[in-house]
Amino acid sequence: MPLLTWQLWLARDIVEEHHLPWHKPQKNLSPGRVAQSMFGLLVEIGTPAKTPKPRGKSTGWKTGKLRSKRTRYPVVKKRKSTTKKAKNQKT
Secondary structure: OHHHHHHHHHHOOOOOOOOOOOOOOOOOOOHHHHHHHHHHHHHHHOOOOOOOOOOOOOOOOOOOOOOOOOOOOOOOOOOOOOOHHHHHHHO
């Protein structure tokens, strides 16, 4: 909260006041009035985010690309192990 208030206090000289018709214009803007006027500043600054990637149906395989079946590997099964107690009891 203190960082937000500090940011609004620093931005009060930069933003233009956009007051509602029933509000009186002010010279010293309150943090609430600055927050209402921040949209214009944020639009002017822009965003560091990249443009979104296109979504929807994928383009699929490129034409002419050869397709091959996946390689199959044999199933590896673990053998049933006997415990040391079972070995000792048998002998």
